[in-house]
Amino acid sequence: MKQEQTTSEIDTTTVFGSKELGMRGFAALIKTLDSTNKTNVKVQALTDYFLAASNKDKVWTIAILSHRRPPRPVNTTLLREWASELANIPLWLFEESYHIVGDLAETIALIVPSSKTSTEKTLTQFLEEMIALKKKSDDDKKTYLFENWKVLDYYERFVFTKLITGGFRIGVSQKLMTRALAKATEIDEDILAYKLMGNWDPNTITFQELIIEENESDYLSKPYPFYLAYAIEGEPEDLGDVSLWSAEHKWDGIRSQVILRNDELFVWSRGEELVTDKYPEFNQFKTTIPNGTVIDGEILPYIDGQIGTFNDLQTRIGRKTVSKALLKKVPVVLKAYDILEWEGNDIRNKPFTERRAILEKLYQKTDNLNIPFHLSETMHFSSWEEVAKERERSREMFSEGLMLKRKDSPYLVGRKKGDWWKWKVDPLTIDAVLTYAMRGHGRRSNLFTDYTFALWNENDEGEKELVTFAKAYSGLTDAEFRKVDAWIKRNTLERFGPVRSVTPHHVFEIAFEGIALSKRHKSGVATRFPRILRWRKDKSIHEANSLDDLKSMIP
Amino acid sequence: MKKPLLEFTDKGIYCGAAKVYLDPWKPVDKAIISHGHADHSRWGHEQYITHHRNVPIISHRLGEINVSGREWGESFTVNNVKFSLHPAGHIIGSSQIRVEHKGEVWVFTGDYKTENDGISTPYEPIKCDTFITECTFGLPAFKWTPQQEVFENINQWWTDNQAEGKTSILFGYSLGKAQRLLKYLDTDIGKIYTHGAIENMTQVLRPLVDFPETTLITKETKKEELLGNIVLAPPSAHGSTWIRKMVPYVTASASGWMTFRGARRRRAIDKGFVLSDHCDWQGLLSSIEATGAEKIICTHGYTEIFSRYLREQGYDARTEETQYGDEEDSTTPEETAPLETQTP
Ligand SMILES: [Zn+2]
Numbered sequence: 001m002k003q004e005q006t007t008s009e010i011d012t013t014t015v016f017g018s019k020e021l022g023m024r025g026f027a028a029l030i031k032t033l034d035s036t037n038k039t040n041v042k043v044q045a046l047t048d049y050f051l052a053a054s055n056k057d058k059v060w061t062i063a064i065l066s067h068r069r070p071p072r073p074v075n076t077t078l079l080r081e082w083a084s085e086l087a088n089i090p091l092w093l094f095e096e097s098y099h100i101v102g103d104l105a106e107t108i109a110l111i112v113p114s115s116k117t118s119t120e121k122t123l124t125q126f127l128e129e130m131i132a133l134k135k136k137s138d139d140d141k142k143t144y145l146f147e148n149w150k151v152l153d154y155y156e157r158f159v160f161t162k163l164i165t166g167g168f169r170i171g172v173s174q175k176l177m178t179r180a181l182a183k184a185t186e187i188d189e190d191i192l193a194y195k196l197m198g199n200w201d202p203n204t205i206t207f208q209e210l211i212i213e214e215n216e217s218d219y220l221s222k223p224y225p226f227y228l229a230y231a232i233e234g235e236p237e238d239l240g241d242v243s244l245w246s247a248e249h250k251w252d253g254i255r256s257q258v259i260l261r262n263d264e265l266f267v268w269s270r271g272e273e274l275v276t277d278k279y280p281e282f283n284q285f286k287t288t289i290p291n292g293t294v295i296d297g298e299i300l301p302y303i304d305g306q307i308g309t310f311n312d313l314q315t316r317i318g319r320k321t322v323s324k325a326l327l328k329k330v331p332v333v334l335k336a337y338d339i340l341e342w343e344g345n346d347i348r349n350k351p352f353t354e355r356r357a358i359l360e361k362l363y364q365k366t367d368n369l370n371i372p373f374h375l376s377e378t379m380h381f382s383s384w385e386e387v388a389k390e391r392e393r394s395r396e397m398f399s400e401g402l403m404l405k406r407k408d409s410p411y412l413v414g415r416k417k418g419d420w421w422k423w424k425v426d427p428l429t430i431d432a433v434l435t436y437a438m439r440g441h442g443r444r445s446n447l448f449t450d451y452t453f454a455l456w457n458e459n460d461e462g463e464k465e466l467v468t469f470a471k472a473y474s475g476l477t478d479a480e481f482r483k484v485d486a487w488i489k490r491n492t493l494e495r496f497g498p499v500r501s502v503t504p505h506h507v508f509e510i511a512f513e514g515i516a517l518s519k520r521h522k523s524g525v526a527t528r529f530p531r532i533l534r535w536r537k538d539k540s541i542h543e544a545n546s547l548d549d550l551k552s553m554i555p
Numbered sequence: 556m557k558k559p560l561l562e563f564t565d566k567g568i569y570c571g572a573a574k575v576y577l578d579p580w581k582p583v584d585k586a587i588i589s590h591g592h593a594d595h596s597r598w599g600h601e602q603y604i605t606h607h608r609n610v611p612i613i614s615h616r617l618g619e620i621n622v623s624g625r626e627w628g629e630s631f632t633v634n635n636v637k638f639s640l641h642p643a644g645h646i647i648g649s650s651q652i653r654v655e656h657k658g659e660v661w662v663f664t665g666d667y668k669t670e671n672d673g674i675s676t677p678y679e680p681i682k683c684d685t686f687i688t689e690c691t692f693g694l695p696a697f698k699w700t701p702q703q704e705v706f707e708n709i710n711q712w713w714t715d716n717q718a719e720g721k722t723s724i725l726f727g728y729s730l731g732k733a734q735r736l737l738k739y740l741d742t743d744i745g746k747i748y749t750h751g752a753i754e755n756m757t758q759v760l761r762p763l764v765d766f767p768e769t770t771l772i773t774k775e776t777k778k779e780e781l782l783g784n785i786v787l788a789p790p791s792a793h794g795s796t797w798i799r800k801m802v803p804y805v806t807a808s809a810s811g812w813m814t815f816r817g818a819r820r821r822r823a824i825d826k827g828f829v830l831s832d833h834c835d836w837q838g839l840l841s842s843i844e845a846t847g848a849e850k851i852i853c854t855h856g857y858t859e860i861f862s863r864y865l866r867e868q869g870y871d872a873r874t875e876e877t878q879y880g881d882e883e884d885s886t887t888p889e890e891t892a893p894l895e896t897q898t899p
Pocket residue numbers: 590592595645666882
């Protein structure tokens with residue numbers, strides 16, 4: 001532990017040596033975060049940055065790391081065109097490189113001519129320029145990009161382009177950033193998590209307002225940090241006396257908080273996104289659920305009196321605004337798990353059973369109103385065997401398994417062990433034949449690691465043929481991938497651009513979470529999260545499963 | 556139609572006029588070998604011809620073989636076809652193979668790089684009509700920095716780790732990369748320890764190149780004596796119990812693949828140094844131009860992309876399937892061995 005701290009001290013004294021960290025310091029931070037797998041090194045680097053950066057840059061850093069970036073000032077089509085122009089390569093070659101590198105900003109930073117110079121500007125200056133850039137002409141945008149690409153060094157160029165394209169995913173969760181911010185400011189981590197939620201604009205808010213000040217009116221839309229459960233380790237019996245536990249099904253939708261305050265409705269999804277406008281059916285809550293109420297639940301598709309599949313819900317998630325037709329086709333409900341605020345009071349510290357009693361009373365009051373407010377039923381068992389039996393029913397209940405919650409548990413913040421556990425059903429598995437392969441991304445771009453798998457099916461002539469059913473690109477070790485890659489290269493039948501068909505020969509066990517009928521898939525079946533469980537070297541292709549075997553798994 | 560001077564067969568690159576194979580991947584009678592990496596010099600040929608600096612390498616790797624060594628530029632004829640070997644700059648003893656018959660000249664690069672690494676004889680462009688080139692890093696995303704800068708960074712990294720009382724573990728392929736790293740490690744910082752595979756290969760090469768002193772890690776080596784020093788290990792040792800015993804340590808990899816941010820992270824390595832024994836994008840393009848060749852055949856790497864680009868630049872370029880791969884990946888015999896196939 002002690003040694004890790006020295007690491008980052010050394011890193012940061014060289015990196016954060018200058019007075020104003022600016023963009024250079026931010027790029028150095030991203031580089032450090034990017035080049036370690038160790039959580040404590042990341043937290044220390046962030047803490048050091050927060051201690052040294054200017055208040056304005058800090059606000060922007062918090063915004064960026066919590067995915068609140070300004071709207072994209074340049075569309076990616078233009079970015080690609082201009083980057084290939086500056087690199088003096090044809091656009092197709094840019095696209096091929098992008099396909100292999102796998103990240104647009106990284107591709108651009110790599111292919112444009114390299115520069116050894118660096119910038120003196122602050123992070124805030126760059127973001128203000130980007131906000132202003134959105135309204136400018138294409139010519140001005142191009143000039144701006146070229147000027148910056150030419151003078152920034154590799155990491156600054158990458159970060160600069162990343163700010164334009166958006167989506168900073170660098171292995172730093174909001175929780176990790178909050179922990180570092182707590183270390184730097186000596187403000188309690190949970191309080192910070194609360195402050196950072198909701199709608200705030202990094203362009204107008206100050207560090208003082210966002211982090212330091214207490215400001216009641218800001219809290220109107222703010223959700224509570226979600227309490228997340230860990231997957232159960234070992235046997236459920238290890239949890240002790242079954243009578244201390246409450247069980248309920250784990251629904252497969254969008255974990256959400258519905259907030260009613262001051263006659264206003266706010267719907268937050270677990271990614272801490274405000275999604276109120278996507279679910280207009282919840283507007284009915286404004287007149288039926290009292291102010292000062294916050295409910296934790298799952299948004300689920302509910303079609304003809306039955307819970308739909310995640311595939312159904314997908315059609316709703318993608319849209320910013322929802323058409324009347326879609327609203328009719330895939331209506332949603334809130335399946336309530338818990339209540340966090342009641343009559344304007346934060347009741348997260350009350351025991352689970354007390355909170356549930358309040359929630360159930362509220363539910364009963366609205367039961368005859370026909371509003372999209374459902375209750376996730378809690379169940380109490382007298383033995384763990386009974387719990388296990390209920391878990392077996394999960395698929396027919398359209399759930400992913402069970403949630404086990406201690407009856408006396410408070411509603412905690414974030415992912416904490418002890419009081420809540422998820423006990424998912426084991427994944428479904430099927431043995432399938434490798435039929436197509438494509439090169440992977442990044443490091444794996446020289447290897448064929450993206451595979452397509454097929455199952456046997458009888459065609460109209462009564463002949464058995466292989467029908468594609470899923471793609472998967474994870475689950476094998478590096479050594480296994482290399483072996484399969486070498487085999488693919490020697491057993492290619494045909495090439496279709498980047499894709500190769502291979503001799504049907506190898507059988508793999510594929511695991512997946514959910515399964516549903518689908519018109520969009522050739523096999524007529526869609527699987528959720530397919531991945532390779534293991535290489536069945538012991539099986540010949542004739543021992544692989546059939547499409548009928550797969551269909552029989554549909555609940 | 557006249558047969559081409561070199562053909563791509565299921566055994567390797569074949570010169571029908573001379574009945575000789577270049578870097579064949581299946582056992583043949585007579586093989587001319589570009590260099591000592593496992594994917595280019597395989598076991599089982601009746602006769603091997605290669606540069607004399609490669610003789611100790613392949614003898615070490617393949618054991619008892621019938622091999623004869625040649626000098627740079629020395630011509631030798633087989634059935635009236637004239638062959639000669641020219642420096643490829645890839646690793647010690649790596650050659651391009653020049654083939655001349657009836658006024659037509661073909662050059663096969665094996666693997667090559669344009670930067671002078673100070674231990675391999677530097678690459679020389681050879682005029683030819685047809686140029687058979689590798690293109691492992693044939694994408695514009697690959698741009699190498701001069702090795703001096705990379706080695707300064709590596710030595711700085713070692714110094715920093717030492718200041719924290721940690722052992723530095725640096726991964727590099729046991730033939731080529733490991734010796735290139737070894738040559739430029741600053742022995743004023745500390746001692747250089749080696750993994751057995753690297754130590755053995757380095758011993759083979761010591762008569763050819765002046766290398767710093769190395770200490771082989773054995774069962775008797777105490778982990779305390781490693782602290783602050785550096786360990787050179789092949790990439791296959793990553794994650795092994797052999798490595799885990801060395802805590803506290805910091806790992807790094809030196810490879811062209813470290814260009815990609817994701818590469819280091821996916822392999823769970825602490826630090827990546829971009830250092831390659833192959834050409835980068837510009838290196839490939841300038842080499843091709845310098846040969847004056849009109850016909851280009853791309854053998855391994857990003858062949859489809861690279862040959863398409865060459866065609867757009869006016870070359871008659873195409874791709875041929877070979878069984879050469881990235882030797883930095885295939886570090887153990889187990890990983891280079893073909894899969895047992897049991898087709899029904
Ligand atoms: Zn090689």
